Amino acid sequence: MKTIKIKKLNEIIYHETLDNGLNIYFYKTPGFQKKMAYFQTKYGSLYNDFIPINASEMKSFPLGIAHFLEHKLFESNDNESVFQKFEKNGAGVNAATTYDKTYYYFFGADHFYENLEILINMVQNPYFTDENVEKEKGIIGQELDMYSNNPSQVLLQKLYYNAIVNHPLKYDVGGTKEEVNKITKEDLYECYNTFYHPSNMILVIMGDLDEHEVFEFVRKNQAEKHFEKSKEIKLKKYEEPEKVVKKEETIYHNVVSPKIGYAYKFILPKLDDKKSFLRESYIQLFLATKFGSTTEFTEDLIKKKLVKSYFYYDYVFKDNIAIIFFAGDILDDEAVNDLIEEKLHDFSDLKEVFELYKKAYLSSYVKMFEVPDSVLNHIRIYVNRYGYVFDDLYELVEGISYDEYLKYVQSLKFNQKTKVTVLGKEE
């Protein structure tokens, strides 16, 4: 058991790698009632083409299979459902699939070790049958319908689809009904056996518990199980061109007033962990100083009647791709577009707010440590992305240099763009 000391804040996270490769992180929370554990694999919707373990050929799986697998791991071969097992202990349980990870978690005040055992055993004992796979297709169909009911989500999804040529970031995490209907139990076992080996997983735990007991419990649980030796997972490599697929498209949905979204695409060079973290921070900072709460960009658009009532921006970074997007109930497409472009190429007023944003960022980092759930999320996201937890994040942000930042944002080329318009249904 090792300790990761978060410099500046006197916070400690315990860490150990077991013989089977499983990485365990524990955050001790004296005085807190809630106990929680995440069991997470580095496997999400982006890993859809790979060489299955013990096979030799690259294989493509139906879109949405990582998410389908997440649903199916709740299946057990005894009479009591996993939900019932947790809920009998007063605990809540859930799971989620993202582009690059799938995680299962429980939370509750009591019966921690029982719950932990149920969680680990649930994820490590898959039970798929033709019948239970078929049953899930109806449920997931409803889940996909629920998402497709939300016009903002549909708009965003379409922007990705039209921005990206080859990379699977193009597709929704849940896949489509047609693809989901193709999934078989054999597919599920192949994906499971490839990505759910302990060496590809992490267990992240919090609670007012004894650290030695926590680690001993997991060690013992894992020692009782047999796993094959871990092998390297071979993923398909995607060549993603700089260009977008389509410059614009109009779609129809249940919207009261039209919505428009713009996405800018970037292909970025590979950098090491901290440099890549800094690069992301620069872009985040730049967008905030241009369009965030210290500007009145949105208010001005509304006052000038260029936007009806809302406008927002966001970004996503995956592998070597970055997408920056803007959306809202835009009334004057051309004018809004020009104003965004103008802002993106104007570097004159950045310095004033630079230090303020740093201050805000640092205080939000400190505040994170008074909500233990957020610390857990921080750990699992950083480990998934960078392979470890930064113990010097505070210093890293504090040390961001204005000149480096400015140099970087000035080098960004905003020349690959796609636009999607959502109109009300055609009569």
Place this chain on the structure above:
Amino acid sequence: MKKIETTYNDIPVTIIETDKFKSVIGSLYFKTPIKKEMMVTRKMIMNLLLHTCKKYPQSKELNKKMMDLYNPSIVANTSREGNYRINRFAFRILDDKYTKDGNMLEAIKLFREIIFNPNVSDNAFDKDEFNLEYQAMKSEIESKIERPKNYALEKLDCQMGEGTPISYVATIEDLNKITSESLYQDYLKMIKESEIELILAGKTDNQDEIIRTVLDGLKTVKYDKELIISSDIKNEVQEEKETYDGKQSILTVGLKLGDISDYERSYVAPIYSGVLGGGASSRLFSVIREKNSLAYSCFSRYEKDDSVIVVSAGIDGKNYEKALSLIKQIVSQMSEVKEEEIERVKKEITSSLKESLDYLNSYPNYVYKAKLYNDTSDIYEKIKEVNKVTLKDITNFSKKVFLTDSFLLEGESSNENNKDKEA
């Protein structure tokens, strides 16, 4: 965790002393008997106050000031609790040891500026600010259908709560009656004619100074109107439908509670609702989703102040009849509940009550809501009471639950299927 009750200028103040956190949180509540138009006005007031103030009449300047004070969180929300409208303003500010000396008091002064010194001239909210907020509110009301789940629940509320505040929703008609002058008058009313209360949580050496800074010059009033709403129970089930352009259909079902005791309201009803539709082991989830694959989500929610339980399920429209009849059947079978089902829910409630002590936001809110019912018991006393509920209590209670309404927001996939069938 120590709870201290005190007053300042007759305003009740609760101090929750704990050193689990790095921040101090304060929640200031304004409670007024509800009127329908407040569904619009009190929300607009809240948004206007948070956006700018007299001292920082531009939102960008206010936000820069906040960042300079290490970004304290200053938030607000507004909700209907039974027959009352509650406006809550809250701050969460890091202890000075993580920022700099004097930062906390300065941030609390800013909190006061935001609430009590709004961006007003000539007895009206700033016109530009008002227009922005008017636009936002208008768009929010007009685009309700873009959030089908909430829309369907709101329609159910209107149907089952007809003639009571349960049916109060924000409307364009109410919005169009408001001017920046009238809204300012309503703001003054909120400040002068509310039952005010402050809850402070965290650890600080200068509590008295914080309380004085927040409450100085304020006066509270006292209302004795009944909090709880109980509406008439019809004999027949009223089933309504509406179509829309979305894909998924949303089925909502309303259950009304008859003449129930205070004990049932506080302890039996939450367990009943938990067995019915709380979580994945609930009857609704296991029958509607797991056994019949009809829905991804299906749950029930208990509205204590409104004496109702609502059920919601996202379904394919073609399964409407089947889903509704299953829900009716599940409700009718609630008189026969098993010991293990209520044990499960008791444990869930126990766990979530304990966990509420871990959050700087949730515990003050828990304390406030309990006080609305003049309930001063602590969490552990409450847990004891929850665990005393028996099977017989649930059986007796089930006789006082009446399924009175259903509302279907019908999506397009059912229409397509109907067409297929015709062909």
